[in-house]
Structures are given as C-alpha cells and as structure tokens.
Amino acid sequence: EPEVTQTPSHQVTQMGQEVILRCVPISNHLYFYWYRQILGQKVEFLVSFYNNEISEKSEIFDDQFSVERPDGSNFTLKIRSTKLEDSAMYFCASSAQDSHYGYTFGSGTRLTVV
C-alpha cells in the first residue's frame, strides 16, 4: 500500500535554529498537508498546499513557517527560528482529491527544540 514518508523520524535542534522537515507524498497525490501534535494534545491542522501554493492555513501557521515543493517528489515544512514551544510531532499528509478520500498521513517527525 502506498505510504507517505517523512524524514527524519526524530530531530533535535537548538532554539533559534532553522529546521526543515521533509515529506514524500504518495506519487499521484496533488494535495499536501502539515499537521502538528504537541505532546499529549490533539492533532492540529497547519497548512494545505495545492498547485504550488498554499490553499488554506490555520492561525498556528505564522510567518516563521513556510512550505515548499522543491521538486516533483518532496514537500517540506520550514521553521525559520525555532522556539521551545515548536517541540511537537509534525505529520505530513497527502490526498489525490480535494477531499478526505485517500487522505493518508505519514508516520510523523518528532521535533525537539532545546
């Protein structure tokens, strides 16, 4: 079964550093998403991306965040200057349609900011 792949599985970074989280969506999917789960809390939507632009974003997705599809396979989330409160699990997801059908989550990247 096709998978959404996220790397690395765990990343530790110093406060103030830039970090890039990487995702390889399912190959024929066109819609891409990032979610965040602070430890012990619910999963929250960050941003959706389609046709090389952001289609929707939450209030969490402020100016320190950016997303990019640098080539035909990768989808990245960049956090410009990390803060302690950015420590969380970050999930990438993709779907073929603009709906929940085929919506597939990756296994997540645990980001720890020290």
Place this chain on the structure above:
Amino acid sequence: AQTVTQSQPEMSVQEAETVTLSCTYDTSESDYYLFWYKQPPSRQMILVIRQEAYKQQNATENRFSVNFQKAAKSFSLKISDSQLGDAAMYFCAYFGNYGQNFVFGPGTRLSVLP
C-alpha cells in the same frame, strides 16, 4: 468553526470485552464525514473507521462499529472483543464537505488489560 469533543481522556477494558469511546461534535453543516483514528505508541495515525453523515446506517469494520446520532451530533466507537493491540490513543475527527482538513478531538487513551 467546527469542534470535536471527547469527554473521556482515558479508558480501560479487559481483553475480549467491549468498550465504547464517546465523541460529540459541533457543526452547522449538513454534509460532512466523521472518522476514528488510532494512534499507537509508534505515533502513526491509522484510520479505523469512517462514517458519511448522509448515511443513516452505522459504519462497521470487523470488530469496530460506530453509533452515529446525527441529531445529537454524537459519534461513538465500539470496540468488540478487545485485543492487546487495540491499546492506543483514539482520536475522533471531523471533515467538512467543503473542507480540506481534519478537525480532531483531544483523544482518548485506551488501555487493554490482559
């Protein structure tokens, strides 16, 4: 905005017994979709079951079934013949008919006792 509430932070069940996890939601939409996701210690988000709001019949997937009460905006998950592998965090989630993202509840941690 839609909200999803799970009033049971933790539940436990004896192996082979049945347990029901509660979920309520709030929406002004008439067409939408509801989901239960399982998150084991590996932290991956695994789809358990899906219900279309326009369908009156409750969804069933093997040992998992739902009790969908649209008027009450209630969507509970019943796990029959509980197994040790069912131990996980369970998230109830909402997806609007015109939306692009899931709205998750805070989760219920299920323990299965041998």
